[in-house]
Amino acid sequence: MDVFDGNSSEHANLPRNMIENSMFEEEPDVVDLAKDSAAFPTFPALDPDEVAYEPCSSRLLVRGLGENDMDEDEEDCESSARLLGMSFMNRSSAHRSTSSPFSRQSPPRTCSRPSARTMVVCVLFLVIVASMTMVLYFLPGCNFTRTGCRKPNKTTPIESIYPLSTNGELFPWAQLRLPLSIRPLSYDLTLNPDLDNMTFTGRIVINMAVLHNRKCIVLHGSNLNITKATFKLGDGQVHDVTVLEFKPKQQLAVKFSEELKAGQHCVLTLDYSAKLSHTYDGFYNSSYSDKDGNKRVLAATQFEPLSARKAFPCFDEPAFKATFLIKIIRKPNYMALSNMPKANSTPLHNGLVQDEFEKTSVNMSTYLLAFIVANFTSNSKNVSETVVSVYSVPEKKEHTYYALDTASKLLKFYNEFFEIDYPLKKLGDYTHTPACLTQFICSFSLHIAICSLYLLSDLVAIPDFLAGAMENWGLITFRETTLLVGKQSSPLEKQVVASVIAHELAHQWFGNLVTMRWWNDLWLNEGFATYMQYMSLQTVLPKLDIGNLFLAVRFRALDKDALNSSHAVSTEVNTAEQVEEMFDSVSYEKGASILLMLNTSLPGDQQFRKGIIQYLKQFSGSNTDTDDLWNSLTQVEVSTQHQNISEMMSSWTSQKGFPLVTISRKGDQVNLTQEHFLLTTDNATHTSSLWNIPVTYVNDSCSLAPECRQVFTLNTKSGTFKLPESVKWLKLNYRNTGFYIVHYGDEGWAALKDALSKNISVLTNDDRASLIHNIFALSRLGRVSFDQVLNVLKCMSKETETSPVTEALLQLNRIYGLLDKRQETNIVSRMKKYILAHFGSLMNKQTWEEEDSVSKQELRSALLQTACSLAEENCTQQAKSLFKTYVESNGTFRIPGDLQQVVFTVAAQSDEDWSTLLSMYHYVTYDAEKRKMLQGLASTQDTRRLVWILNTGLKGDHIQTQELPLVISTVCNGFAGYLFAWDFIQENWDRLIEKFPVGSFAIQSIIKSATSQFSTQAHLDQVQAFFFSLKERGSQMRSVQEALETIRLNQRWMDRNLSTLRNWL
């Protein structure tokens, strides 16, 4: 996915895992181990197979006895003996653990053979447990549930190990992750959506292989009403079966009286009905108004991460890959799309039409499946052997050409870069030659033995879509803003579209062809796609000047990862909410940043690429974890001088945060030390984190060209290298390609300031931006005073380049916002003067006409937005006059895309123009412009209007609910709105989490917007009290911890710096 988001609303209100609840009451130390990874975040994540595929308590039991992991074969769906065993051992393990909870966080990955004594203890124990179970089992009324076997006033450890199904029967599975014993091979899915009544019926036929003996099948299903279920084992008879459901975990199960045996094949067929979802996930309905104002409806899907189960029963985890055959029944006036091309259409007797799609030619994860029923039109183009089509609502067909052209170029680039052609093949022609077959099998390991004639890639703009885009294999879905551009669109708007397309196309290899095994390694999908989006665009569309954006993205990733509430790139994920939370800046932006660091630290420019190709080819069609990637990259490493990549990179993926590198010089000695750059130490577990840092540096004798760059590997607490004393200054982290922050000490900073005051061009633009970012970060950390920050800015007063200027503006605006919200009126007005004095002449130099250079557009929109927000006269006058011309031109005059937001924001401050803007908002069709109008409307300082706009966004009629996070963030920027927004969020929390799941990117963004500008104790108390009161409705979210930490930081910064600001400004 790009720009995150979208997914299940159901699990927002889930009761906590029953095991966790009961354990929490009785044995809290056991709970910590099994569930709360955040408590010990610096430990390496457990192997997902170890953690999730068996109840955590049984795992303790087995390990405690010195055994290897329990074999799947030993598991029995209803093994009461095991239930008791688990409960018993939870207690015994609790004794062992109280002294050292950490020891259980990192169990050995391999176990030695058990000793004879252990074996005897084990056997004895099992006998006792079995006997107890038999006795209890035959006691009348005892079923090991909440209702059975309970003594009054005493909670037994037996209850809630296995939960109850909706029909009252015991549900045979208690884990988030499914058992591994049954594997789906293929799905045959028929769907019949009724867009008039917003319901659908479906039939799923799942072919499965039994890998271990089992008496039940457990799979996912959510809010599906199963009307008929049949089962067939091998060549046996088809017979009816009962499907059990456990709603809190969205699981279904079928139990059998006899074991299914390893090696057997079976088929489960389920008929069901359901409602189309009214949120943005699962199989959901969406609507839009056509050019005549008529309401048109459509149905589309968004399955990542946990919502395929809302459309059909399935094994909804990324590692359960299978093939899919999709059939969709529709009215003749609609079209249906799915991952694969349509194979045939059959008219049905009831006047409907059934479209059957080709069976997927590759095994794929359920979250990548997609289907759409709508009235769309398309434009297509052939690229090599791939047909690329871009779909939109008919009115916007002419806005699809840019996407079509860009996708074609990028597809060609990726085909060549990865040396693997676009992976999803169209089936249908089996007349391949043996050579062709061999080649194909090489590329795709074991899954497909077909050489295709056509490849297919559809890109679809959906009017109602929460995430930025979704990489469904062969049917990539987008927001309209991220796919459609008009002829007059500005290069900056094109940059957005091109970036998102580049990201989603990269996923066709990273994520779709090779998929992370579990969501803990989501970064393998998202970090890579994010890195590739910038890398590919630099080559394919250099005019889009994507470098500045990528640099800014890396700065923001550092800012977020400096918090104690951050997490390791590869981290434990044990609940549905934690899965949602993985779609964050760490997985995407830090992931991309460390890949850049790796690529730039390798010798030659092909090393990284070779490793990637090796990885993709080796794991084609299968699932991987982070180590697989590092191992592939290490294997192709040819330089003996270079260190082991696995060793280096695991220090960046297995622990949260990043290092602060401090430099000091004495004579010809340069001393470097590293420490964790941690902004707050609240509740921090103090660890001696070390990173393996490829420290790069340039100096006054050579500082601009890539050849000037020298590398020093710092993998210990401190390190030394020599440099002639004549070197005046050093700049570390050349072009900020490394993921660390540098402190130069008083002397080092002074030398740099001195050099920059004389000639700003002694460093690259990126390096100057990096100095600005680092000095602000150090001030936030408390290592430098704000005086020093202002001094660094002073020596760059002649700065005119985009990256350094935009970074400085962002940092100053952040502080300005905090002071403004604290109503420090005097300092605010002096700060305003300071900003205008520092950037005034550059602001005045900006033009208001169309501008071709992306970099110049970025610069002027940042400068003018600041100028107008500070009510700088010249800026506001220009903006007003441009708006006037625009309104009077009746659609013939267009405001340059990069200036629209400034102009609409200024206009929205007057009553009359706000109303004009609102009426324009309703009829403007071009989505990018519409969003900027919305931001304008939401920036009003009229509180009645603010309340109206927030409520309307929540209702979703005049303003689509997908825009609510944007509305909230815009409202929060303004002085008048930020407290209203905070009240609004508190009052409407339940409705918000109905629309956006707990933990999702939308919720993360809403919390951040609403709280990141608080800096007082009173607000801290309020925020804490509110989120604490939510309990399972959100109090556990990482973003809540981030919010609290950020407020404390703001508070601390104010305490330290207010007096300096009063004196200095």
Ligand SMILES: [Zn+2]
């Ligand atoms: Zn993505």
